[in-house]
Amino acid sequence: MTAELHTLTGAYAVDAVPEEEAAAFERHLRGCPACGQEVRELREAAARLGSALATSPPPRLREATLTEVARTRQWPPLVAVARQGGPVKTRIALWGAAAAAVGALVFSLVTTTTDPGTDPAQQRLASVNAVLTAPDASTVKGAEPRTTTVVISRSQGKVVVLAGDLPPLAPGKAYQVWLLGASGVHSAGLLAPDGPHRIRPLLADLPGAIDRVGITAEPAGGSPAPTVPAVVMVDLV
Known part of the structure; x- marks a missing residue:
């Protein structure tokens, strides 16, 4: 059972473990520093992903919510009642029903808006989450604070790279991620900005026999192979 619990770090970090299994895993955490460290690192990675991929709700969400509020009765009609306090209790109950209806509408719109089948950003987030919650997910951080994770x-055959604080780039340059190991040097792609002082998480295929991840400053279109020393190098073993 303990061996199986070791595989729950990714799912537990994003609250995707059933209550009974979560309780058993929390007992396991008290005596397993390695799992505790991995959960903390995965939670940090998930938090950074949430911040990097956050999007503002579409204007139609607010409009649709206000429209539903306007046509939903908030108070019951005034009627004679036999018991004192009856209207108050009835009004509170109906107000709760109206609020629940609006809440259901908002939930429905948000769910539709963030459907990973239609939204590229949500598709990317779903793919990244699949890596984070994989039973064998492993997190490695660079040696310096606020560095690459x-x-x-x-x-899954995938790698997620969360770049930390990188030096400012010269004009015409871009940061390129490399996967290095016995199988050679493979480009994982270019890091893309995702707002001021933020870099979008990079998701890439993971070839076999890879034991290092490096980042170099290359020409804006990228290079077939690294042309300069790495500004970041993370050892995976």
Whole structure:
């Protein structure tokens, strides 16, 4: 059972473990510093992903909510009642029903808006979450504070790179991520900005025999191979 609990770090970090299993895992955490450290790192990675991929609700969400509020009765009609306090109790109950209806509408719109089948950003987030919650998800951080974090899943065949504070780039340059190991040097793609002082998480296929992740400053269109020394190098083993 303990061996199985070791595989729950990713799911537990994003609150995706059933209550009974979560209780058992929390007991396991008290005596397993390695799992505790991995949960903390995965939660940090998930928080950074949420911040990096956050999007503002569409204007139609507010308009639709206000429209529903306007046509939903908030108070019952005034009627004679036999008991004192009856109207108050009835009004409170109906107000709760109206609020629940509006809440259901908002939930429905948000769910529709964030459907990973239609929204590219949500598709990317779903793919990243699949790596973070994989049973074999492993998180590795660079040596310096606020540096790059790498999450890999061999079963998913994917790697997620969360770049930390990187030096400002010269004009015409871009940061490119490399996967290095016995199988050679593979480009994982270019890091893309996602707002002021933020870099979008990079999701890439993970070739076999990769034991390092590096980042170099390359020409804006990227290079077939690194042309300068790495500004970041993270050892995966």
